[in-house]
Amino acid sequence: MNLVIHPISYSKTISWASGTSTELFVFPPEGNFQTRAFDFRISTATVEAEETNFSDFSGLTRILLILKGKLTLIHEGRYSKELYTFDQDRFDGSWITKSKGKVQDFNVMFNENYDASVLHLALQANKSLEIALDESKTFLFVFNGKFEINDQLVSAGDLIEFQNDYPEKMNLFCIESGNIIETIIKRI
DSSP states (O other): OEEEEEOGGGOEEEEETTEEEEEEEEESTTOBTTTTBOSEEEEEEEEOSSEEEOOOOTTOEEEEEEEEEOEEEEETTTEEEEEOTTOEEEEETTSOEEEESOEEEEEEEEOTTEEEEEEEEEEOTTOEEEEEEOSSEEEEEEEEEEEEETTEEEETTOEEEEEOSSOEEEEEEEEEEEEEEEEEEEEO
């Protein structure tokens, strides 16, 4: 297994109409968020306006997970959903979507060649968690806390990318209680 740590300090942050977006990972590496020329993208964002309209991301599926705060998502003509900390919603990027509430969130966007799942993991200090890896791309985003993976320390803001060629298991040890967001991306 090959493990790559993408520290938050290497991430690029851009401003958008109602906050900021920090790109943690984009594939392919030369992918471009502004022109929507990417297969999948992992990011965090802040929503700093009480009400906002989401950008059109036609051709992409979105998963939005709340890291901090409360958000009401309104998918015009479809449904509304209240999201609290660590709740998520999966929706089509072409939908006309509005929101109410100020939050910090975690986002995964992907095109029709991929599928993704997002899972919140809460860990207590001095506990271990075994994570099964397969041919899918697996990422762990450390929201808060301190952890050790394969003798490497990771902390808040780090994105860990696992590059493996065969099924195996990885042990995650929690040094300081915290929350991790696991993202699994599969080519379909």
